[in-house]
Amino acid sequence: MHSFDLSHEDDEDDDGDDDEGEQLAAPIKPKRVRSNEEEEEVVYHPVKLSRNDLYRPPTAEELNHLKEAESLFHCSLLKMQMEELLKEVTLSERRKQQIDSFVKTVTRLLETVPVSPEVEVSDLSWLSGAVKVPFLLVPKTTKGKFHMAPPASIDLIGSYPLGTCIKPNIKVDLAVTIPADVLRPKDVLNQKYPRKRALYLAGLAQHLKSSSDIGTMRYSCLHGNRLHPVLLLTPSGKDSSCFTVCVHVCPPPGFFKPSRFHPQRNNIRSEWYTGLQASHAEGSGPPTPHYNTSVLADLLPRAHFQFLSAIKSQCSAFCDGVALLKVWLHQRELDQGTGCFNGFLASMLMAYLLINHRISNSMTAYQLLRNSLNFLATTDLTVSGISLARDPDSTAPSLAEFHSAFQVVFVDPSGHLNMCAGMTACTYKQLQHEAVVSMKFWDDPTVDGFHCLLMTPKPMIRTSDHVFQLCDLVKLQACCKKQNLLHELMDRSGNYVETALPFVLSLLQKGLGQRIHLLIHSLSPDPEWSVESEAPKYKAQPPLSFGLLLNPELAASVLERGPPADNPKAAEFRQLWGSRSELRRFQDGAITEAVLWDGKSTYQKRLVPKQIITHLLQLHADIPESCVRFVGAMIDDIIAKGNEVPSTGEEESLVVVQSYDDLSRKLWNLEGLPLSITAVQGAHPALRYTQVFPPEPVKLDYSFFDREKTCRSLIPKEDKPCPHYITPITVICHMEGSGKWPHDRTAIRHIRAAFHISLAELLKKNYNYTCRPCPTHLDVWKDGLVFRIQVAYHREPQVLRESVTADGLLVVRDNEEAQALEMATIHKPLLTSTLHGLQQQHPCFGAVCRLAKRWLAAQLFSEAVSEDAADLLVASLFLQPAPFTPPSSPQVGFLRFLRLLSAFDWRNNPLVVNLNNQLTAAEYTEIKNDFMASRESLPVMFIATPKDKKLSMWTRRAPSVQMLQRVMMVAAESLKVLEQQLMDGSQIQDVRVIMRPPLDAYDVLIHLNRKQVPLLRHAVDPPAVSFSRGVLADAAAQLGGALPVIDYNPVSLYLTELREAFGDLALFFCDPYGGTVISVLWKPKAFEPVPFKTSQVAARSVKVTGEEVKTVPNVEAILEDFRVIGKGLVKSVEARTEKWIF
Template sequence: MKKKQTVAEEPGEMIPPGSSHEKGEDEAPVKAKRSKPEEAEGEGVVYHPVKLSRSDLYRPPSADELNQLKEAESLFHCSLLKMQMEELLKEVALSERRKGQVDSFIQTVTRLLQTVPDSPEVEVSDLSWLSSAVKVPFLLVPKTTKGKFHMAPPASIDLVGSYPLGTCIKPRITVDLAVTIPADVLHPKDVLNQRYPRKRALYLAGLAQHLASSSDIGTMRYSCLHGNRLRPVLLLTPPCKDSSSFTLRVHACPPPGFFKPSRFHPQRNNIRTDWYTGSQTPLSEWSEPPTPHYNSSILGDLLPRAHLQFLSAVSSQCSAFADGVALLKVWLRQRELDQGTGGFNGFLASMLLTYLLITHRISNTMTAYQLLRNSLNFLASTDLTVNGISLARDPDSTAPSLADFHNAFQVVFVDPSGHLNMCADMTACTYKQLQAEASLSMQFWDDPTVDGFHGLLMTPKPMIRTSDHVFQLCELVKLQSSCKKLNLLSELMDHSGNYVHTALPFILSLLQRGLGERIHLLTHSLSPEPEWSVESDAPKHKAQPPLSFGLLLNPELATSVLERGPSADSPKAAEFRQLWGSRSELRRFQDSAITEAVLWEGKSMCQKQLVPKQIITHLLQLHADIPESSVRYVGAMVDDVIKTGSEEPSTGEEESLLVVQSYDDLSRKLWRLEDLPLSITAVQGAHPALRYTQVFPPRPLKMDYSFFDRDKPSRSLVPKEGKPCPAYITPITVICHMEGSGKWPHDRLAIRHIRAAFHIRLGELLKKHHNYTCRPGPTHLDVWKDGLVFRIQVAYHREPQVLRESVTAEGLQVVRDNEEAQALEMATIHKPLLTSTLHGLQQQHPCFGAACRLAKRWLGAQLFSDDITEDTADLLVASVFLQPAPFTPPGSPQVGFLRFLHLLSSFDWRNNPLVVNLNNQLTAADYTEIKNDFMASRESLPVMFIATPKEKKLSIWTKKAPSVQILQRVVMLAAESLKVLEQQLMDGGQIQDVRVVMRPPLDAYDVLIHLNVKQVPLLSQAVDPPTVTFGRGVMAGSVTQAGGALPVIDYNPVALYLAELRESFGDLALFFCDPYGGTVIAVLWKPKAFIPTPFKTSQMTARSVEVTGEQVNAIPNVEAILEDFRIMGQGLVKSVEARTEKWSF
């Protein structure tokens, strides 16, 4: 009797989240194989409290040790960070073995390159000398070029870039090799009209043709440096198995000093309009528009050797230079800033550090940790878009001034020669993003309550998880017409026809103007460097992934539907009208001012969320000729799953507000009640709907009496047999604390009866004064008000204490904690407190509630609702908002949801407590204390440990669930969902269906119980909207505020059935169901359920016996159990599908 496969089969340790693998073996098998040993390793090591022997602890210390200890004591927080950084550096540094491989490959390539044969001189446009297997890596637009070209062996071959400098890090090791084109191939006038770049491309093609015949080269591809089409490079990888480990990048350069640097002044023109446009009327040289970007791309080719010399001279004095650059590169890479056009690449990082060194902002003796810190500090505090910096000590007279650079470029960082702006391609937005990231990092670096190391260097920040809203321009070819519309011919010429890079800065500034105060930051993706095989033509400009833009919203202003402009007669009005076009109208406001204004559509919160979308599509259409169809707005795509209402879509904010208002009214009325024996001391809500986090907030309902049976004496409706299950009405729990008094008895049963008496009394009074229909019971009082049901529970603050007290046989009065008392404290103290705290959080972050609801919808859909309870889920989302580092607090429900998934999947639950600092009550000391307590008793604590200010040691919210196995599965599914969802959101090419992540994989379960949809009251909340609907006894029309018969409350057959199943078969199987309209109950046998156990009177539930001699073994009576599933759910169960192929006897 062996089970073939279940998820919960391994009851072992938690697998570290990073290495957990997706469901099934559809992943690349190689990857799976590699991660196996890691897992085994991770499982083996578990933190144990350190135990040093006495002799070790008390031996006399040496002076060294004493110093070390003292240092660690004074720098406790940062010493751990320092150690972590050292470990990180070890991970990214190149190994000696790898360096050996690189060196030998360089030698091979150098030898090969030196034997390039000469070829006869031909016209540049004549490509006949080139074999058809190799193409020229250049877009030949316009086609005509003058000049002659021939191949010749390179004048010299040098290593440049990060590898010789020692700042090269894993992964994606690239080694730069500069091949100098011999002087006789070039002509000094080649700078003009792309002649030099074309010759260089030809030269590279010649090299590629020569190398193609060699067997020492693995693959050969073309790419271009920083995505600049004028600067193609040849990528070589070594043959055989290490082919992916590193790439050699071959640059072709002119001989040093071949061109005069003064020709490349940002105000000079080097591309003639008549040549570019093909027109016949040459302009005079001085009226030609300047071509700063073209100039700097050629100038960049002249200088790599000089830059290397400069960098090595400066860095040799600072021992930690290489490590500092490596850390900075890791930091940049995690923020997706280091790759692509206009990024802050590794070269700029090295240059920045040398700048700080030579300006004495950092000293030569500093450690890598300090270098990183100082450079981030510098980035955060310096705005290179306004005040550029220069590395040139004493530039010659021909060098341009900083002001010249600022006129031509958005970001200015001048190289040591004084002629080149190294940040020529960078947009102001990218730099602002860099600055924002740096200052954010500086903020949480010093915060002892945040794991700085993780936030700084370990957490990737992809745009979809960083920005609140994201939109994409899908058809980049449309940007060609934008260039026309924006009148950008000379800029287009400067960018050699790359319309994407030409239009981008203008679009950015347009959006920045339009969005104004609504956003904190506008970011955009950096176009990746294209790569293509040597056998194919260079890809077109449009052949790149869609441009993505990220918005960091300002939550207060982003959702406002009104854009109020200047008053009609002010001079700025024209500007306003120009920006907004026909949308701008004259409006008269309440303060009697008449101003220009734009009014956007949006009634409910979920529509208002998308006001930025309206602005963006309107502006792009109006000013850049980009149709709405090519803008893909990813702002609230996931929100669909919690959307209700067809004519007025809403994601529940409005309904929640109604509930809260109705509750406030009830609370006021309770306070005002007189004639109670004891007065009320507190009225507190204890329901998710009262903190805006109920997935589907209760809506006011009006009942159709004819649908129900009636219970006359209690004025209640009763569900009718044979009819569909009536609409589910959630009782909204309200805790009503009564004044403490000597009149309360000191006995658990007596207190219970007194509470019942209070329920009766409260009900009577509410009926008398406000005509609410009430139903008192021993545990609560139900009140029917405004079409909602409130469930009032009277609480007495000393009751938990009374429950804990007992008298032993010896007459000693002892206080013992027990479950009953804990449950009561949970209901009357912790839950109300959490509700009010989170209600406060919602006021600070308007999208908190919606993010919670998305998260809980996902948990429900993946069948985890019973393991990760509502309160736990709310706390997890709260931690995403309270400790956003390294992000900013989420500004849209979608990004909140993504971060929730990320938190679930990446948090190291095994070794860390999750501290949710509600109301900011915890200090750094508290954090240390929590952590130490956690470490000391890890084994006995819940697997998912959440500490809050009121509850630091026990993690009451996660005490019962989830178990190790379930958490493991949650982590795995969260990682997978995150991956799928981010792909869906960012890739417009796929079929758009975000609901994919809400459909649970059911193949892992052993038995599926299909339910009769007629008896599932919440059917309409299902992930996939149902095809059939049933009348559920609800009428349209306005609800009555008071009176009327009491509806059917809290009657949900599915929940009742589940509870019954769990109580009966809880020791044999686990039961899962989506509480929001799930029509399937998934059953999973427990791994140990099928092991025969010896006959024991206490463990015979649903088992049959097997007799072998004197041995009696018990095994589950599966047939009878399956039959019981049917019997117990009569009327609700449609069919029981036993997947017997998954388990065998």
């Protein structure tokens, strides 16, 4: 086996079969140690194939296999992933047997329906009271005769016999044909046939009710169409929730003439519907296309089934392709509800593509899916419909006729039926948009296409930037009345929600115009109700939700500029906007119609779409504002500050950035420094708009402080509350490299101090800024803000790494100190400027970061996920949004942040944040391979950036495995709670609930004295009382004056001391933004008694048993120390567990 003489293989030579076991077992151990809780989880190890396996001569079959995997798919992984996915969703043989046997039982039962005497249709006495008719009888009167009789035939139709049925929600369709003698050919008119069908269904339900084989029996209706009730049956016993048999009732094939259902014909007479005498002649009322379609659709299911079966037999991958497409649709919530793109349409679409040779019979499931999406992306069925009819008969309507009656057109093989009749143009646009986006990601080699297309759910709340709901659906009745939609209402048999929806959608589309890319709406789920109760009213539907995909440039504009006053379009504009429209004169001299919305701060401007929506709905649809529930910006409140003009920090950040820009200019212009400045860089979150609460300019009340005489500085008074916290904003100032710099670490430190002093002198002299030079930095008090300037010398990290060994060899060794310095002077400024750039591209980036970091801090994770890491996580949402589009509102960004935290597979994948788009596809692969090769030694949360491909420096220290586990768990739970609350207006509306961490898991709680918590006002639930903190309210920042108290925060000082003293024994958690409780968690390992060792006795007491000395933590003394160290700050120490007694 060692016959191949390949030099670079030498290192792998020794891993033959015999020691393979050892190779595999070795890496497990360190992992186990690190994570006790998840031992059962599987870990990835790089494969080791033996040389025998790798170099054995290939067979032809294997070669084909490998070739296919290589050429057909991006990589063989994708192919295998698809196969695995299909295995997950297709039905097992066992399940199929269960279904078959249950269907047989039901069929047998249905065949024995007894014949009942003929009665008037309106006479329901033959039904026992226990079963109701699943129909809303509006209007009540119906003429005609009805009787029950055994069905003419019972057939399986739809996805199950076709083989395209997938999990979950397995639905087996059973078509029951009404015997011809129950119906009359004239029953098409005035809902007679639908009513008879409903009666027949009730009759079947009554018959089945006595059987013990049926588990539950409920009514529902097909895709929300109330004219078409169905009966849902589940088997009895434990399998009851596995699948549902759906009983459809249809007329005998060909019973009605298809030409009667031409979309231009009328089949519901107004005089019957309204009860009033109308002047129309017979058969020339307003067309009823939707009613016609619903009856016609009943005639054809068998024909469709045969058509699809024929197609399926031609193309072997048809079923798998349809299954994949259905999974794709399901993830996008497009496959269920009224007007959906259901599995049937998916099959028909694929059939269309096959017939038209868009796809060939020999393609694989993967190619079928790809081509279908490509077709959807490039075809607009709302303008150019498609037809499956080969040679339609002369009575079939033309495509143009279909288009005039329906918004979306896809004609079935018979040429008479539009299968997309119920779909709104918006839904199709959504479908098309999703297909376009998916195709884009599919072609992108840097995106895990499989995962984001087929595995990631896209609920509306996480997809759309803004979401709003119409709650009181009864109000839509008023809308129909106002817009005079009687004929449409008649056509939709009184379903005012469906009637008003297209109108509302077009109104909003017109009003929002360029502000949005896409308007989508939820598809009302099919109602289900018990056979014993009446059919639910339309108003019982859950609220209608609408989603907006904003255009970030225009969405927040407060001005809606219309046409000039003399333009004929002006009238239209005035009609649309009503009293809000007014003539305005603009700077360019034009006088045009315009609407001006309210909004001063970014936070308020984000709500302009809300103003538009409520205004338009009120004006044109009589829907009051109280019915519109706008959930687009509910979470923003968490970081909103300010009473008069509430703001989420954009304006404050801008002030800081402007002040910084000014300072940087002034630094550049300084003259008289021994070396010139080569770069001034910001290195603070506030300078990239991501500081949770940006620093605000303050004016000081001098009487509140003591004075430090020599340096003219203020210092806090002991008896007063802790003063206002002033954040120093870090600025790195690189000095020119020169031979004058010493080549010695301490000397460099001294030179830096000298630079701080001379910078301070110059700034004082030229601009009269109060400065405070220190060895490590220089604080500058400017515009009510404090900037902390640090002078940096680019060769210093190198100097720190160098050392001379005893025999005079100069060695370069990486060390903590050098890394920390590089982090502070190189990486942080770079990250800050890069993310600042990202903020310019995506205006809501900063707000998402602030929300994300506020959440992390509130949940006590700010130690686990550092600020920079959190910013990078958020940046990844904008740079790699797949399968979404980049978020355009803080809320949706925050929801996706939670989703990313909780759902990302941190163990097996690196998170690549492609800042500035610098990484190529090859580098992605390289990163991934490097990651896989050394997974065990890398940080648990691995974030790669273009400048940092191998180390993940931002997450090197934290989080630990346990902390990441907890972060993921809490994020998942927060996301669930938040989304439920946002989508359900009936719950208590308190989004802050996700910001309150559970404290019962902690061992000790240290309650703090509020007076000494400087950031108290930023707390999640700010207390009613507030303390004076030495800041004057009328903020006009002053120049010069005494230096304020900078960076003095007793809570963080206390935490530092606690961690330094007891970091080996316990973990300390605190919300840095106004948290008044420090939670302490003992480390279980530290509490095991250990033998007495001089290096391990800190805060421990001894226990002597014979000659053996063990030490355990001295908990009483430690608790006492908590009080002593935090004297004045600590209110009480509450020990909650007795865990230290083992």
